[in-house]
Amino acid sequence: MSKTPPVTDWTSDYDFFDPDYIKDPAPVWEELRGKCPIAHTERWGGSWMPTNYEDMQAFVRMVPELSSRNVMLVSPPKSDEFDAELAEYGSSAPPITSDPPEHIPMRRLILPLFTPKAVEGYRPFTEQLCHELIDGFIDQGSCDAALDYAVHIPAKTIAYIIGVDGDRTDEFVGWVRGLVEQGMQDPAKLIHYRHTIREFFAELVDARKAKPKDDLISNLLSQEINGQPIARKAVIAMCDLLLVAGIDTTWSSIGSALWHFAMNPGDRRRMAAEPELFPTAIEELLRFYSPVTMARVATEEIHVGDVTFKPGDKVLLNFPAANRDPEVFEDADKVVLDRQKNRHIAFGIGSHRCAGSNLARMEMDAALRIWFERIPEFELTDPDAVTWAGGQVRGPRHLPFRF
Amino acid sequence: MRVRVISDKCEGHNRCCALAPELFDVDDYGIATALNDGEVPAELEAQAKLAVENCPEYAIEVVGE
Numbered sequence: 001m002s003k004t005p006p007v008t009d010w011t012s013d014y015d016f017f018d019p020d021y022i023k024d025p026a027p028v029w030e031e032l033r034g035k036c037p038i039a040h041t042e043r044w045g046g047s048w049m050p051t052n053y054e055d056m057q058a059f060v061r062m063v064p065e066l067s068s069r070n071v072m073l074v075s076p077p078k079s080d081e082f083d084a085e086l087a088e089y090g091s092s093a094p095p096i097t098s099d100p101p102e103h104i105p106m107r108r109l110i111l112p113l114f115t116p117k118a119v120e121g122y123r124p125f126t127e128q129l130c131h132e133l134i135d136g137f138i139d140q141g142s143c144d145a146a147l148d149y150a151v152h153i154p155a156k157t158i159a160y161i162i163g164v165d166g167d168r169t170d171e172f173v174g175w176v177r178g179l180v181e182q183g184m185q186d187p188a189k190l191i192h193y194r195h196t197i198r199e200f201f202a203e204l205v206d207a208r209k210a211k212p213k214d215d216l217i218s219n220l221l222s223q224e225i226n227g228q229p230i231a232r233k234a235v236i237a238m239c240d241l242l243l244v245a246g247i248d249t250t251w252s253s254i255g256s257a258l259w260h261f262a263m264n265p266g267d268r269r270r271m272a273a274e275p276e277l278f279p280t281a282i283e284e285l286l287r288f289y290s291p292v293t294m295a296r297v298a299t300e301e302i303h304v305g306d307v308t309f310k311p312g313d314k315v316l317l318n319f320p321a322a323n324r325d326p327e328v329f330e331d332a333d334k335v336v337l338d339r340q341k342n343r344h345i346a347f348g349i350g351s352h353r354c355a356g357s358n359l360a361r362m363e364m365d366a367a368l369r370i371w372f373e374r375i376p377e378f379e380l381t382d383p384d385a386v387t388w389a390g391g392q393v394r395g396p397r398h399l400p401f402r403f
Numbered sequence: 404m405r406v407r408v409i410s411d412k413c414e415g416h417n418r419c420c421a422l423a424p425e426l427f428d429v430d431d432y433g434i435a436t437a438l439n440d441g442e443v444p445a446e447l448e449a450q451a452k453l454a455v456e457n458c459p460e461y462a463i464e465v466v467g468e
């Protein structure tokens with residue numbers, strides 16, 4: 001994937017697309033925590049990377065000195081085409097790219113749609129979906145748990161909530177992977193897929209404007225901020241964000257969990273025998289295999305220890321590394337299915353806490369419970385055939401299983 | 404034992420309600436409140452402590468024994 005030279009010094013030249021790092025980043029984090037808790041690189045446009053839990057807790061609260069206006073690990077280079085794209089749709093994907101004062105009102109538009117109670121309302125849909133997916137391959141005795149199972153759960157569920165046709169999820173997944181996975185290293189793809197997604201939602205938003213339905217788009221169109229309806233552009237951007245933010249991430253978490261159980265038969269047997277452990281097990285798997293790293297942009301000079309962030313510098317919020325910090329987690333490098341104290345930050349922290357966290361938890365819970373009910377015994381056919389995506393979102397993309 | 408949610412710190416992770424539904428509730432925007440004025444019956448003290456120890460925002464405090 002990465003065409004850059006191999007890393008010789010992780011403290012001053014890290015590469016989040018390094019193939020070994022994508023496969024298992026934990027040894028690098030451990031080395032950095034001891035040597036250089038805020039590492040730096042010039043690769044991929046340059047960034048700073050903290051690895052301590054305490055730093056992540058502090059940085060996330062430096063608002064607006066550390067701005068959300070660009071949360072991507074790799075920024076697209078300046079180009080006429082991209083500027084034209086921005087002029088057409090607006091640069092931001094609120095609320096994730098919003099700072100105060102815009103942020104909270106935008107965020108409050110979607111929070112009520114994703115409360116614990118609201119997501120329980122989507123559970124029957126998700127559970128039926130999990131059963132149907134398993135029906136599709138159970139007699140075969142094998143499947144790709146990433147591509148035949150995990151990916152469809154968040155994709156079809158969010159499509160259902162937003163109000164789009166479930167049959168189009170394969171297309172969505174292609175768009176989202178194009179944007180999040182390939183777009184990082186190929187700006188032309190990023191522009192192409194962003195355009196495709198926004199065109200799609202532009203059409204749908206106009207259709208709902210003409211004829212409202214009982215779905216998220218119609219709900220957003222009916223809301224107001226300070227007596228003003230939400231701009232069409234903002235509704236389109238929010239739908240885009242909800243699609244992009246929910247698919248790769250939750251797919252990764254479900255996939256990583258299944259990978260863990262396939263690789264660790266002791267944990268698999270325990271999970272099958274003690275389903276009452278699901279609540280703690282899910283939090284633990286979220287901690288251990290946290291998929292999401294975000295970025296912030298410094299808007300002023302910030303001094304942290306010996307390090308100075310200059311205006312325009314990118315700072316990574318490495319939630320996955322924070323969640324392995326031995327200062328905060330006992331046996332941080334072990335999966336403990338019944339871990340009691342688990343103050344993990346897989347969904348971020350502070351004012352941008354994942355707005356979909358309740359939904360993601362419900363999807364993981366449904367996906368894993370139903371899998372274990374129906375397929376309690378399973379293994380990888382070939383551990384070397386497993387592939388991982390990494391960078392902004394880390395998780396397995398091929399999981400050849402037999403059962 | 405009594406607990407209190409520091410609402411300025413709470414960001415709606417909902418860990419408290421999941422761990423101790425008898426003690427906490429969240430509103431539509433995810434902000435938690437301690438039910439019953441924060442009074443924790445003796446049999447729920449362990450759950451209250453778990454909520455304190457799992458809140459990612461350090462937003463729950465024990466205010467009295």
Ligand code: HEM
Nearest residue numbers: 095096245246249250253292294347348352354355356360
């Ligand atoms: C396991 C799955 C998921 C993980 C690990 C995850 C992780 C995250 C993280 C770390 C953030 C913080 C961003 C920041 O601080 O800049 C975030 C924000 C967000 N996530 Fe998720 N997410 C997941 C699933 C979802 C789902 C299913 C949705 C769909 C509804 C979603 C929607 C959002 C939105 C809208 C935001 C922006 C919130 C704001 O900026 O106020 N996420 N997510």
Ligand code: SF4
Nearest residue numbers: 413414416417419458
């Ligand atoms: S766990 Fe903490 S942040 Fe989350 S809702 Fe409860 S008090 Fe608020």
